[in-house]
Amino acid sequence: MSSRKSGIFRIWKLYSSHEKRNIIIYIVGIMLYKFGLEAFNGSIVTLAANRYDQEAFHSNTTVRTFEKIGLLSGLNQASQCIGSILVAPLAKRWPTRTVLSISIFVFGIFSAVLMIVDAATGGYIKPKDYVQTDEHDYRYYGKYNTDGIIPIYCITGIAFGMVELIRRVIPRDIVGDNPEKLQKMDALVHIFYEIAGVSGAFATALGLIPRLGNNYSFIITPILFTVAAIVWLFINSLGLTTDTDTNDDQNEKSGYIKSLIKGIAVFFQSFCIGAKIIVTHRKFVWLWGCYALTLYAHRYLENGIAPQIAKRYLEQSEWSQIIVGASNFGELLGALFVFIFGNYIKTPLPWSRLDASILLLVWYIPFYYPPANNVRYAWIIAATYIPIGFGSAADDIALNSFIQSSLSGLESKHKNISALGAVASFLYSSYIIIYAILNPLLGIYIDHVYNSTGTVRPAFFNTVAIQMTVICGIVFISTLIPKGAIACNPKLSQDENVDIIENPTVLSDRNSDHEQVIKRNNQVDTGSELVTYF
Template sequence: MAELNKEHASPTSSIICERQAEIRKKPRYSIRDSWRIFNRTEKRNIKIYVFGIMLYKFGIEAFNGSIIALATSRYDREASIARSTARTFEQVGLLTGLNQACQCLGSMLVAPLIRKNPTKTVISGAVLLFGLLTAILLIVDAATGGKLKPRGWDKSHGVDNFDYYGTYNTDVMIPIFCLTGLAYGMVETIRRVIPKDIVGGDVQKLIRMDAIVHIFYEVSGTAGALLTSLLLIPKLGNNMSFIVTPILLSTAAAVWKFIVAPPRDESIDGSERGRFQSVQENSSHFKSIVDGLTEGVVVFFKSVALGLKILFSSRRYVWLIPGYSIALYSHRFLENNISTVVAQRYLGNAAWSQIIVAGSNFGELLGALFVFLFTNLVHTPLPWIRVDSIMLSVVWFLVSWYPSYRNMSQAWVIAGAFAPLSFGWAAGDVSLVAYIQSQLQAEEERSGANYDDISPLSAVMSCLYSIYIVLYAILSPLLGTYIDDVYTRKNDVHEAIKYIGGIQFSVIAGVILAATLVPRGSFSLNPKKLNGDIKVTDAEARSTAQLTESKAMEDDAASTPVPGTPISQNQETRVRNQ
């Protein structure tokens, strides 16, 4: 009987069985094959991009670490000279908050720029602009009498003597740091968009590329933070220790120009192919930035509207706001604010905050490495995000910890404690960014809607990044004022750390953990899919389309009567309709 059924099985049924078998055989890339899944052009572009991102990260760590330490020491010094109440962390909070606000504007400029220019042109131009802006502060310091820290200065003059600084007003740093934020916001947003341009929408490739990039990014970040705190600042001084930043950023901009257009299917939309056209066909870096600034006033609001519209359109996206934006805020507040407060008030040396940041970067490296190694075991970002929310409770140890003053070894203790915090965040960030990239590309291809020349992916990433920036820009100076008030009253900041660290991070952890229960299919400890529509590979998507077509063929065949066989009532009705 089975043989008889086999003989009379329809060809379309055989096709469907074959297609179903193909779909069941999902590509499972082993750790050994993680690099082999990329083609030759993709490998070349990844190598170039990774080399550039390492130069960029090293330069950023040298700049950010030096600027925060410089501002902290200068504001404390000015208050001491004027014999007034120190408002150090209020001013530092304002400095970083306004920088974040400018990052918001910079991130919104990305959407129109990458629609009209190759992505590599935009990121190279933004990094080059960033490098030039960092050089301005070096010039201002040198023009007002600043110089490299003389050898043996700490022994002869004391560690709290900063007479080698320039005599300019410290508030001058605020507008300069704001302008660097404009370029920084552009780079950080493009950094989350460009992987899709290099490897396409294959989520397996995206996760692996994001993990590879993040690993080398954090290797460079860890090295940069350590060398800044242990070598550059002690030898050159806070005012000159970021002298390497303009050089490294300019080199990174030049390196990224060598990224080439990957081969794409002819069916890809022309606007997507336009991103990969050679730089010669487009305007120069500076003209691209100027054009983006002109158009950005209008596009800013369109991008916000589009990003919010997509984010609040379904459960598939709305949870990304706490899962990405709030989680990113907690990570940045940890590295920029809490580490600086602890280094300056607990340990007595703001420069040691870079040792703490180095430990945080090392944790990020481990997090990205785990995602790279265990992609086949952890299928969605949710488990990693849940780990991140749980790890935030580590901050509570600072509330009851009283380290010895001016003891560098204590900075390493905090660095070790911050590593697991950043491990959870980096693992969640890598997998979540890959998820967003794959989902938004599928959304763009599926909808075919007209977005007024604004990329849905870049609009959503810009919107998420802007939400984080607004949070940081508002809360950083407010919480900085609170820290100063507590220090003025008690000459100690443990009470402030209890509220801005322990309680704030506990609330954030609860919000993030609750958000991971929003998507459909999220109640599993390790969900295999969210919403049932994650695009695994382009090949699988094509197989699904062919299966749908085969089913339609079978329906047509079933509706056509065969001579010599009785016609059912349903078939008769279909024949009449035809």
């Protein structure tokens, strides 16, 4: 016990008082953000699923529920890329904390729009004495076209992308590029992030949706987002200074448009550079399968499969949040495990192998026959998502720390694009592209099977069991690629020459690289890095 206490004390001593203060403030904001996010995302998906089924039933048309849900989620993911591009010009003029606060506040405003539309079209909070006459009876919903959710969800996706982008940049801004400090901070933040995620998911499924209905269950989201925006304003300046060269509004608007156009160009340029770095180096090529594919697999299991199980197996769409909450609890356990024992695992490879192996647990789903409308079976299914979430979090933390630490000192031949930003941009964008394409297509396939057979089990055999097995195989093969990877706990060889063409200015300033990471004095490089890091 004493050795464990001394280990935790040593971790605490890693950080300066300035870093501790910023970490604490950041964690408070991130927990408010995550709780509100779970309430919003869980409510929107279940609301859309109910409304699309209801519309198909009343109009006597073919059910296209999960085709539309897939499109909804895919477009939201694509909108996140747009949000990441919009951040960079803003970050060149204002500190990161200001841009982060503005982004979350805008997200909160647009999350309230759907409730306003619902109320304006005759919707109201679910009555206390409401009794559902059949599975399509949602008479307390507003009378608007359900497709109207799509543009609203896309707009919130833009704001979400801005928040998520900055959230991925801030750890290195706060603690620098020290691998141990990064891993411990990533794990610590992830722990509290998932505590809020578990609480938010369960509160949404068991309290907010049954009490308010999923058309108003996210009423807490704009409130929590506004509070989070205020809290994050108290983070000390992270070095992103404002642009004082602009003297009038017209120049500011012109400068922003130019920066935006440049940001778009830099985004695609960084994607190509990141792809080149990944594909042409044995040291990094394995990251594509282990990062992009596993991230897609977990998001699809949470945002794609969980709503389908809840709607088609259990006939209660809001119970998908019980499953998501269990996955978040697994992620909490995974983050806690890495925080305590992460130093014993030298590379992300064992975590990636564990993550891929756990994905095979989903093979039971096509052959499971739970009775409908019994919440007990939602909890049984949720229990199987706990180890899946555990593997996801452990793998994600290890991979992010590896990417941040191994690439932070490299620079590409393009002065406005960092190698770290380029690689992260390529990997995360790859995940978004995969998800945005496959989720709607798989939704079409699932709806087709459901319409023709009356069940989704034959579709689940392919979309769940076979698909996750293929991903598992690709990940396992990928983990055998790096030099020295043939071991249970390998330590990667560092003898590969990474032939990134560097800038003379970067070479001359290499000795002060750590200070540049913290202070961010070069505004052009900073803005570009924010674009590419997403």
